[in-house]
Amino acid sequence: MMLSSPKRRLITRLISRVAVTVFITLLMRLNAYALTAEVQPDEVIPGDVFLLKAQVSKNPAAAGNLPDAEFSGRKIDFFPDGNNYFIALIPVDIETKPERYTITIKSGGEEKNVHIKVKPYKFLTKKITLPEEKVILGPEDLKRAGKEAELLKNILSQTTSPGWDGRFKAPVDTKVSETFGVKRIMNGKKTSVHGGLDYKGQTGAPVKAVNAGTVVLRDEFFFGGNTLVIDHGMGLFSVYMHLSEFKVATDEKIAKGQVIGLVGMTGRATGPHLHFGFNLLGVRVNPASLFKLKL
Ligand SMILES: [Zn+2]
Numbered sequence: 001m002m003l004s005s006p007k008r009r010l011i012t013r014l015i016s017r018v019a020v021t022v023f024i025t026l027l028m029r030l031n032a033y034a035l036t037a038e039v040q041p042d043e044v045i046p047g048d049v050f051l052l053k054a055q056v057s058k059n060p061a062a063a064g065n066l067p068d069a070e071f072s073g074r075k076i077d078f079f080p081d082g083n084n085y086f087i088a089l090i091p092v093d094i095e096t097k098p099e100r101y102t103i104t105i106k107s108g109g110e111e112k113n114v115h116i117k118v119k120p121y122k123f124l125t126k127k128i129t130l131p132e133e134k135v136i137l138g139p140e141d142l143k144r145a146g147k148e149a150e151l152l153k154n155i156l157s158q159t160t161s162p163g164w165d166g167r168f169k170a171p172v173d174t175k176v177s178e179t180f181g182v183k184r185i186m187n188g189k190k191t192s193v194h195g196g197l198d199y200k201g202q203t204g205a206p207v208k209a210v211n212a213g214t215v216v217l218r219d220e221f222f223f224g225g226n227t228l229v230i231d232h233g234m235g236l237f238s239v240y241m242h243l244s245e246f247k248v249a250t251d252e253k254i255a256k257g258q259v260i261g262l263v264g265m266t267g268r269a270t271g272p273h274l275h276f277g278f279n280l281l282g283v284r285v286n287p288a289s290l291f292k293l294k295l
Contacts, residue, residue, distance in 0.1 A: 048289035062108025196277025201263035225267025
């Protein structure tokens with residue numbers, strides 16, 4: 001049977017309207033169920049930190065469950081950030097091979113890929129010549145320094161829930177005198193890689209907490225002198241060394257910008273300065289990259 005032209009038009013219109021409705025509904029469903037993920041920034045250098053943020057779908061198989069992902073052979077630790085969002089701060093160890101990495105985030109049967117480019121970077125090498133007696137440590141000093149390194153390692157291996165408050169801010173306003181990653185060659189022998197930033201400073205100048213957290217170490221160390229460590233959660237710690245004085249106590253909750261101590265030259269320091277470092281999940285990371293993150 002042939003339909004009359006107006007009837008045919010009506011049916012065509014109906015069919016197209018149904019098709020559009022079905023299409024929009026599908027799109028909305030897809031949107032509600034889709035796993036999304038992003039990295040910040042998408043280019044780093046070895047020693048940096050990047051942020052991975054994922055929103056899992058409302059699908060019961062995914063909702064509320066930690067997503068699963070790996071970077072450079074290491075499982076990523078995600079933390080809930082409300083509304084099916086999860087965040088992770090990821091350390092790029094200074095030994096990481098520069099290349100473009102793909103991170104596959106898995107959640108409730110879904111997968112999403114993000115990319116992070118690790119660019120090559122040539123860190124400075126610094127040659128230092130000192131009298132041998134200043135370089136070689138006696139057995140007592142060696143034993144003490146070893147014990148302190150072990151204590152610090154244990155503290156830095158804890159992971160608590162996020163405790164920071166927005167972006168990280170530099171602990172002092174002075175200039176950096178030595179950057180992160182500088183290779184030190186002492187009397188012709190490669191000795192260490194600088195694991196933090198050295199800030200210029202006068203003895204007695206205030207040192208501020210780079211963010212909110214809890215004091216987990218306040219002690220006098222052989223190398224670091226008066227050393228303070230603040231736990232910011234998610235395995236991230238800030239470390240302050242060579243202080244002349246402490247202004248806070250162990251276990252004290254600290255606000256961002258609070259004065260925690262004074263610049264000094266305690267421990268092995270050739271002059272007053274602040275050695276400042278970040279440790280993320282047991283990895284020493286470049287403070288400059290954390291200060292840039294929009295948290
Ligand atoms: Zn230093």
